[in-house]
Amino acid sequence: MTGRLTRDDVGCWVLKSSRLPEPGWAPGTAVELTRCVRPSYRLGLMAPGDPVLLWCSGRVDPGVHATGTVTAGVQDSADGPVVGVRWALLPAPVPREALLADPVARDAEVLRMPAGSNPSWLSPAQWAVVRALSPTAART
Template sequence: MDSRRVTLDDLGAWLIKGNAERADLAGRFAADPTVTGWCVRQGYRVRLMRAGQPVVFWASGSRGRLPYGVWGVGRVAGAPRPGEPDGPWTLPLDLTVLAEPLRVRRELLRADPRWADAEVLRQPQAANPSYLTVAQFDALREYLPH
């Protein structure tokens, strides 16, 4: 995934991604903006996840159709649960997707120098979970509704 190892000392938030081109995320979240779980890949990052840690939902896809970027913010709600052998795990979440006008667009974050090295921008195809550093999460919070 990435040669950089996430440490709890510099973890600002976990970042989970969903591809809004492959699934109707806009329709799903319009009907219910609550996210109670999401798939993550087993690995050392999953072992670092704890209830209460911040988590960000990143919608990806082609740049032309929807305003991709940060669609929601919440917290890890519990320990990740294993799935089928060699399959994805489920990360319990307490996360709400923001109304569309409040979402933080990818273009805005890409233009912010504090986000220049964000994993989600450097490796957009990497598996869940990704992460934000403390500085990147602090920068994101400046764009979120208060």
């Protein structure tokens, strides 16, 4: 992928965090939160109903920890733009190593540029890999 993204390029949005956003969050339990996003043209591509996943970075269990749906378009807040998301915690994370081992997923932006800003994205084919690796993710 070169140049600017289009909605057709995006299978799901990726929002990154260094930790889970809710202490004591139980697998399968849904939470609605807002997440900070960096101002860019990508925010104009995000829309309610879009699939989204939570990527937790760091040394312990990096990978996909939750999947969900964008619930509200980008809004301004005192801390900058935010987007509303309804998340469901996966029973087990999809490990970073599993995505690196997959010939389609290993080129994902979140793996190539882990320090990149929110939102990141997966292509439709990369999103299909995540759903194949986590049957629970397929239902969100």
